[in-house]
Amino acid sequence: MSVLEGSMIDQLRATHRAAAATLPYTHVADLRIGGASVRSTGSAHETVVDPATGETWGSVPEGTASDVDAAVAAARAAFPSWAARTPTERADALRRMADAVERRAEVLAITNTLENGSPIAETGGAASNAAAILRVFASLSSYLEEPDIRPFPGGVNETVVARDPIGVCALIAPWNFPINLVVIKLAPALLAGCTVVIKPASPTPLSIRFLLDAADEAGIPPGVINLVTGGGATGEILVRHPDVDKVAFTGSTPVGRRIAAACGELLRPVTLELGGKSAAIILPDADLDAMSSVLVRSCVRNTGQTCYISTRLIATPERYDALVDMVTATVGAARVGDPLDPATVFGPVATAAQRDKVMGYVRSGIAEDARVTVGGDIAPPIEGGSFVAPTVFADVSPDMRIAREEIFGPIITIIPARDVDDAVAISNSTNFGLGGIVFGSDEDAAFQVARRVDTGSIGVNFFASNHYAPFGGRHDSGLGVEYGIEGLNAYLTPQSVHRRSR
Structure with a gap:
């Protein structure tokens, strides 16, 4: 950029x-x-x-x-x-x-x-x-x-x-x-x-x-x-x-x-x-190619300014490195620019105050030794506007500020888990409970994992609101x-x- x-x-x-x-x-x-x-x-x-x-x-x-x-x-x-x-x-x-x-x-x-x-x-x-x-x-x-x-x-x-x-x-x-x-x-x-x-x-x-x-x-x-x-x-x-x-x-x-x-x-x-701090659990059999096609909409929709998106990605060791590579490549390839351009994926955040808030989180992640794989504390792509470079943090621990607080900007955190049980525990280690996703090729198994996540709504391999079904949060989400x-x-x-x- x-x-x-x-x-x-x-x-x-x-x-x-x-x-x-x-x-x-x-x-x-x-x-x-x-x-x-x-x-x-x-x-x-x-x-x-x-x-x-x-x-x-x-x-x-x-x-x-x-x-x-x-x-x-x-x-x-x-x-x-x-x-x-x-x-x-x-x-x-x-x-x-x-x-x-x-x-x-x-x-x-x-x-x-x-x-x-x-x-x-x-x-x-x-x-x-x-x-x-x-x-x-x-x-x-x-x-x-x-x-x-x-x-x-x-x-x-x-x-x-x-x-x-x-x-x-x-x-x-x-x-x-x-x-x-x-x-x-x-x-x-x-x-x-x-x-x-x-x-x-x-x-x-x-x-x-x-x-x-x-x-x-x-x-x-x-x-x-x-x-x-x-x-x-x-x-x-x-x-x-x-x-x-x-x-x-x-x-x-x-x-x-x-x-x-x-x-x-x-x-x-x-x-x-x-608010929300939703998680996506990536199971060992997840299809990362299929996941890449829904990543932006599911995890950083609207330049990350969406309440239910899964900004915390939690992966077991079998898929962790491949997931980091896929997310980095997908976010890095998405176009940042004029929001009136139909090809733009990431526009500015909504206000200058929101930009400053998001950049504070970026600097917090860097200070806590999370690994930046794309983006970070760099010059904005367009001077004068409220732009933030889309950023991916890997090697994030659940106690880091960027993993605990709602950021509301184009920031993804990737958290390693020991196994599926640990991934569920990390997903539930938040005061929020609004959305979430479980990615896995065996959708019956993924469904069972989804039922263990303490959240108001959750998807299997995608997330979308169904106008006929209730949407609401648990705990601090509403x-x-x-x-x-x-x-x-x-x-x-x-x-x-x-x-x-x-």
């Missing part, structure tokens, strides 16, 4: 400025409340910075307590009529919204890439994935329509279990996947009959507006979906608002703890999808689940009506 200089940097900046000039949302003065663009009651704004160039290209209002009040009030006002619609009617609206999101795929992808530096090859799929989530939840409408009647013991009487929407929901999303990590909350909330206030992360407040445009096109009534932008202070006001009935948050474990504490104090339901019937139930509150058998 060579450092770009002079005219090449100028060309990069010119390309990004030209891309920003095509976008409908850059410097935005309004919030979206009650189906209308509404000026913030405050004067403060947050800037949007392109991580590839370090240049400011957008801004949004910093929402105030009065703004949050207005958004929650709009959601509360819209709740009765939206909840009164049938599940089928709400599902039809979700399907129309899915179509409308897909029509905005290109402009949404460019906005997202300029916000957080995710390669366009990644953001280009955001609209289709969001649409798929909306359609999957729409397909679950029959679950809400079918009567749930349960007999008393002895069969004399019966109970009708009704499922009511929980009410007004605060949806707070992070910057790494700003569209899909909203939609996995928004889709079940809408199907359940809830209304929402969305608070996106500070670095990514613009791309989310395309979801609201799609909702308007789909005929979702004003006030059902509201948007307030701002930082942590705005989020805290929303979490603690007295007229919010539920909070759903994806983000870091420290912030999740604070939200959980607030919701516990308020006796408010909360779903938390938090509370509750998203996706599937289980994710829908998080937005429902049951009522048991006891009656005499007919």
Whole structure:
């Protein structure tokens, strides 16, 4: 990787400025409340910075307590009529919204890439994935329509279990996947009959507006979906608002703890999808050629800024050296560069602060005598942007900081294990429990190993989210689940009506 200089940097900046000039949302003065663009009651704004160039290209209002009040009030006002619609009617609206999101795929992808530096090859799929989530939840409408009647013991009487929407929901999303990590909350909330206030992360407040445009096109009534932008202070006001009935948050474990504490104090339901330090166990019979084809997506997806990726690779002696060689070659061959280039695999990390944090981990690994096989503490590939050289550490011990803490950057650690039992023990020697993978040619044996890993989700020879199956973390990785019937139930509150058998 060579450092770009002079005219090449100028060309990069010119390309990004030209891309920003095509976008409908850059410097935005309004919030979206009650189906209308509404000026913030405050004067403060947050800037949007392109991580590839370090240049400011957008801004949004910093929402105030009065703004949050207005958004929650709009959601509360819209709740009765939206909840009164049938599940089928709400599902039809979700399907129309899915179509409308897909029509905005290109402009949404460019906005997202300029916000957080995710390669366009990644953001280009955001609209289709969001649409798929909306359609999957729409397909679950029959679950809400079918009567749930349960007999008393002895069969004399019966109970009708009704499922009511929980009410007004605060949806707070992070910057790494700003569209899909909203939609996995928004889709079940809408199907359940809830209304929402969305608070996106500070670095990514613009791309989310395309979801609201799609909702308007789909005929979702004003006030059902509201948007307030701002930082942590705005989020805290929303979490603690007295007229919010539920909070759903994806983000870091420290912030999740604070939200959980607030919701516990308020006796408010909360779903938390938090950090991870997932492991990939490489069994002695693993096919390393096949593994190489899924390595980037499974272990350093989105420039390593993904919560469930398996950044710890744990191998027994039979495959250790070959694994190090394969991972080094695969990561070293992946293209680092302009995130607007479809060939780019690794773009910048999302912010300058995140770059500095990741580089701190790189230097920590070097100081603790982990062996760098590619990358390391070297000059960034593009000056001015928040780039980190993709780095592989071998000969890592489980007690090293880079093996214990979530890094959220393009860093892979490779840890030797004595045998399979030791690999499982190392995998479980973490406070997190979100994702994971077991690689092995004997998939039945790999499945049995996977069942021994203490984590919310795990794959055999690959990892992917199934929109029909629950996704959630154990321990420091969160509370509750998203996706599937289980994710829908998080937005429902049951009522048991006891009656005499007919």
